[in-house]
Amino acid sequence: MSAPAFEVRGLSVRLGASDVLHGIDLDIPAGRWTCIVGPNGAGKTTLLKSIARLLPHRGNVRFMGREQPAWPQRELARSLAWLGQNETGAEDLLARDVVMLGRLPHQPWLGAASAADRTAVDAAMHQTQCWGWRDRALGSLSGGERQRVLLARALAVQAPVLLMDEALANLDPPHQADWLQIVRRHVAGGGTVVSVLHELGMALHADDMVILAGGKLAHQGACADAATHRALVDVFDGRIAVHSLAGQWVALPQVERDAA
C-alpha cells in the first residue's frame, strides 16, 4: 500500500463558539477513493476543508508527506482540486470561463491561457458533458447543468488529489453514474479522491469509508467490510440497514412495518 495522501493528527476545529472537530487522527490513503460520511453536523465538510487548508485548525496535517503549512499556495492549488458544496455566484460568467478558472494555478499572474489550458478545459467539459453549453452564462443553467460545469472546473485543475463536498447535488441518476465513472477513472489513473456524500448508496461505491459522528472519528475501513457496515448502522442509530444487491452495497432506511 502506498504512502498516505493525508496524515491527520490531533485535528481540532472551532467554528465561532462551538467545537466542531475534536482531535481526529486519520490516514487517508493515496490512489484510492475515500468517502466521508456521517449524520448531519458530524463535521464532514469541516474535516474536508481542514485537510485542504481552507479552514484554520489546530493539530497537524501532512499532505503527500509534507507538512501542510510548508506548501506554497500555488503549488498546493495545483496538487489539490476543491469542489465545494452549493457553490453559488458567477451567474454572469460563461460556462467555459468558469471552467478556465480551474487553470488559474497553472497560469502566470497576467499571462493568457496556453494551448495546454485550452486542452484541459475542453477535456474536462467533454468529460462532464457540458461542452454543449460552453457559451451560456452559468446563471442560465439548471442546477444539474451548473453542477456539471463546476465539476469540470475542478477537473480542469488536473490535480492528483480531488476533494469534493456533496458533488452529486442536483445530478440526475445517469449523471450520478457518470460521476462515479469519472471518479473511478481518476483513481485508476493513480489519483486520489476524497468526497463527502450524504447519499450512502453512492458512498458505498468508494474504496474506503471514514465515518464521523459528533466531531469524532467513529470508524475507518473498506466499504466492502462488514465492520464498516456495522459502524454505519450504529452512527445512524440503527435507522438504516446495509444490503447486497446486484453486486453492489446499498443502504436502505429501516421502516417500522407495523406502523403502516
Next chain:
Amino acid sequence: MSAVAMRQPAPLGLLLLAITAGLCLAGVAVGSLGWEPLWGGAGDASAAILWEIRLPRTLGAWLAGALLGLAGAVAQGLFRNPLADPYLLGSATGAAFGVAVLLVLIGVSPVAASGWGARIGLTGAGFLGAVLAVLVTLGLARGVQQTLRLLLAGVVVGMVFGAFSALVMFWAPEIMRAMQAFLLGTTGFLGWGSVALLAAVFALALLVAIACSRPLDALSLGETTAASLGIALAPVRTVLVGVMALATGAAVAQVGLIAFIGLVAPHLVRAAVKPTHAWLLPLSALAGGVLLLASDVLARWLLAPQELPVGVLTAVLGGGYLLWLMHRRPL
C-alpha cells in the same frame, strides 16, 4: 438567450468609445444657452469658453463617471453582490462631511469660489473626508477579511457621517445652498486641475483593477473556491478596497454625490455581454463615463438657460433603469 450570450465584449467597447467621442463633441457644443457650437466663430472669448470651461467640464464629467463605473464593478465583484455600490464603504458621506466642514471653516461657497485655491481646497477636503470615512469603516470592520462586517460598518459610517454633515448644516445654515450643489452632484466646478487629477487616478485605478481581474473572476465562485485556486485573498482584497476608495473618493471630491452611476454601469454591461472581469472592468468604466457625460449634456441642455443638477438626472435615469430591471426579472 444564446444570441445575447454570443455578443462579444470588443464591439461593445468600440461602440462605447464611439458614443464617448460623440458625447464629447456634444459636451463642447452645448453651453449655458443650449446648443451653441462656438468653434465656427472666431474670437478669443469663444476660444476661452471652449478651452477653459466646456472642454475640461466635458472631459472631467466623463472621467468622474468612468471612475464611478470602475469602482462599481470592483465593488460588485469584491462583495459578490450585483447591488453593491461604490459608496458602500462610507466614502460618499465622508466626502460630504469634509466639504461641509471646510465650507464652515473658510466660509466660501462653491458658487462664490473662483480661485484655484478654493477649488483645490474643496476637492481636497472631499477627498480627505472620503479617505477618513473609509479608514473608519475598515477600522470598525477590523480589516477587509469579513465581507459582512465590512458592509455593515460601511452602512454605520455612512449614517454617522451623514448625521455629522446634517449637524454642521444645522449649525451653519449659510452653507446650505453650497452644500446642496455638492449633495446633488454637479460638474460645474471642473477645471483642468480636476481633469488632470481624475485622469491620473483613473489610469492608476484601471491598471491595478485589471491586474486583479482573474482573482475577481475566481472570487465569483466564493471565497473558499478562490482560495483553493491559489488566490491570496487578503492582499487582493486590500488592494481592491484601496482602488475602490481612491476611485470613489477622487470622483466624489470633484463632482459631488452622483447617484446610481456606479451601480448601473456594470449592470448595463452585463445586460449586453457576459464578460470576465478583464473586460467587465474597462467596459464598466466606459459605460460609467458615457452615462455621466450624457447626463451632464442633458442636464445643461434640457432646460437651458436653466441647468438641472446632474445628480438629480442620474438618480432619475438610474432609478428608472433599476425599476425596469425589477419589472423584467422579478426578485
